[in-house]
Structures are given as structure tokens and as C-alpha cells.
Amino acid sequence: MSWMRPLGGTGTDVSAIGLGTVKLGRNSGVKYPQGFELPNDHQARQLLDQTKDLGINLLDTAPAYGSSEERLGGLLRGDRNDWVIVSKVGEEFSEGRSRYEFSPEHTRFSVERSLGRLRCEHIDVVLIHSNGDDMEILQHYGTLDALAELKQRGLIGSYGMSVKTLSGGLEAAKCCDVLMVTYNPTQQEQEPVLQACHKHTTGVLIKKALSSGHLNPAVPDPVQASMNLSLGNDATSAVVVGTLSESHLRSNVAAARKALEY
Numbered sequence: 001m002s003w004m005r006p007l008g009g010t011g012t013d014v015s016a017i018g019l020g021t022v023k024l025g026r027n028s029g030v031k032y033p034q035g036f037e038l039p040n041d042h043q044a045r046q047l048l049d050q051t052k053d054l055g056i057n058l059l060d061t062a063p064a065y066g067s068s069e070e071r072l073g074g075l076l077r078g079d080r081n082d083w084v085i086v087s088k089v090g091e092e093f094s095e096g097r098s099r100y101e102f103s104p105e106h107t108r109f110s111v112e113r114s115l116g117r118l119r120c121e122h123i124d125v126v127l128i129h130s131n132g133d134d135m136e137i138l139q140h141y142g143t144l145d146a147l148a149e150l151k152q153r154g155l156i157g158s159y160g161m162s163v164k165t166l167s168g169g170l171e172a173a174k175c176c177d178v179l180m181v182t183y184n185p186t187q188q189e190q191e192p193v194l195q196a197c198h199k200h201t202t203g204v205l206i207k208k209a210l211s212s213g214h215l216n217p218a219v220p221d222p223v224q225a226s227m228n229l230s231l232g233n234d235a236t237s238a239v240v241v242g243t244l245s246e247s248h249l250r251s252n253v254a255a256a257r258k259a260l261e262y
């Protein structure tokens with residue numbers, strides 16, 4: 001299987017690994033095993049340079065990731081077109097707390113704010129950042145219609161949802177361009193969602209592939225095991241891994257490339 005792969009039926013190709021950028025902008029209210037400092041601009045620049053050198057073209061961000069969007073906007077100046085950028089709508093994080101807003105008005109406001117923060121005229125993919133009420137959001141808030149209108153206006157390329165429930169994932173697979181799904185050796189409840197995405201040619205971005213850093217010490221090579229699982233599934237477009245570590249990034253890419261050999 002190849003390193004560059006179609007993101008469902010969007011017409012966009014993404015690398016098998018994407019870089020998650022929570023850790024570029026937020027270090028409170030997160031569930032990683034260890035605390036960490038946000039990188040300075042020089043360190044963040046180096047991480048992005050290395051990301052590109054490793055053949056990665058996919059970056060995942062969100063308004064809820066603190067200063068992540070704004071920092072990417074500054075760091076990517078001049079080479080925006082080299083990247084496929086995924087952002088989100090619906091979750092806001094401030095003063096240490098998340099709040100959720102899925103109305104069409106907020107959706108339009110949020111995407112326009114993301115465009116400003118990212119300093120670009122187009123975001124490749126925008127996902128609804130679910131609070132867990134996936135079905136309610138899909139059926140009653142008008143968020144998808146607002147995203148469809150933003151796509152029509154050319155402000156975003158495609159849209160979908162970062163899902164949290166099985167029923168929501170199965171529903172979203174039918175009406176979205178792209179889903180973000182949790183999938184790792186200890187959390188495989190969303191497997192039917194991956195199958196549904198494959199059937200509907202919906203793009204799949206895997207989140208928490210490394211269990212947000214809570215890797216199983218009893219497994220000899222847990223990173224390889226995770227990549228084999230995620231990239232061994234035909235539905236997967238890319239695995240979005242969050243890291244600030246250049247050596248972890250290199251190992252993740254090596255493990256992904258090895259997984260793709262089989």
C-alpha cells in the first residue's frame with residue numbers, strides 16, 4: 001500500500017501519517033501521561049520542517065487546541081500550499097474549560113476565524129468536534145448544512161465529524177466526506193464505522209492511534225502494533241499522531257512505512 005493515499009472521495013491525497021498539533025498550542029486539560037511545555041517558535045519550526053522532510057503533508061488542528069491554529073498560521077507562512085490542513089468547529093477551550101456550540105451561525109463564525117488564524121483563504125477539511133452527542137448534532141443542529149454551504153462558497157474543501165459514538169459514526173459515514181475515529185489495539189469499538197466509511201468512500205483519519213501516549217508496556221513494540229492495526233485497515237486514509245518529539249516522529253513514520261509493506 002502506498003504512502004500517499006486518497007482521503008476518501010475528496011480528491012485530496014494525504015500521507016499515511018499526519019501530525020496532530022494539540023501539543024503546539026495547549027498543555028492544560030489534556031490527558032497525556034506526562035505534563036509538557038509548549039514548544040517555542042524555533043522548536044515548532046524544526047518539528048514542522050522535519051515533518052515535511054519525512055514526507056508528511058497532513059496537519060490536524062482545531063480552535064480547541066489553544067494557540068495551535070494561530071501558531072500554524074505564522075509558521076506555515078509562504079508554504080501553506082504544501083500542506084493539507086484539517087481543522088474543526090464546535091468545541092471552544094478557554095480558561096481551562098471546554099464548551100460546545102454547534103449552531104450554523106457559530107459554525108460560520110468559527111471557520112472564518114480559523115481562516116484568519118491560519119492566515120489562509122481555504123481550509124482543506126473541517127470536522128465537527130463532537131462533545132459525544134453525535135446523533136443529536138448530526139440530526140438537529142444544522143451544523144452539516146452550514147459546513148456544506150461553506151464548501152459551496154469555496155472556504156473549505158470538505159467536511160465531516162470527529163465522532164465519539166458508534167451510532168453517530170455509522171450515520172456520519174453516510175453523509176460526510178471525512179470522519180476522524182478513535183482506533184487502537186485497546187479501543188476497536190469503532191471498527192464498524194471504518195467498514196461503513198470504506199463502503200461509502202468516506203475518508204478516515206485515525207485519532208489516538210497510540211492511545212494518547214498510554215502505550216501498553218506488555219506489548220514488545222506497541223507503536224508498530226498500533227500502526228499495523230490502523231494502516232492494515234483498508235478504510236484508513238491516515239493516522240494522525242500527536243508528538244513534539246523528533247525521534248518519536250521518525251519512529252512513527254518508520255513503523256507506518258513498515259506496516260504498509262505488508
Ligand SMILES: NC(=O)c1ccc[n+]([C@@H]2O[C@H](COP(=O)([O-])OP(=O)(O)OC[C@H]3O[C@@H](n4cnc5c(N)ncnc54)[C@H](OP(=O)(O)O)[C@@H]3O)[C@@H](O)[C@H]2O)c1
Pocket residue numbers: 019020021022023032033060061129130162180206207208209210211212213214215223240241242243244245247248249251252
Ligand atoms: N477530534 C478529537 O476529538 C480529537 C481527540 C483527540 C485527538 N485528536 C487529534 O488526534 C491527534 C492524536 O491524538 P492524541 O494526541 O490524543 O494521541 P496519540 O497520537 O495516540 O498519542 C500522542 C501521545 O503519544 C506520544 N507519542 C507519540 N509518538 C510516540 C512514540 N513513538 N513512542 C512513545 N510515545 C509516543 C506523544 O508524546 P511525545 O510528544 O513525547 O511524542 C503524545 O503524548 C491529536 O494531536 C489531535 O490532532 C482529535
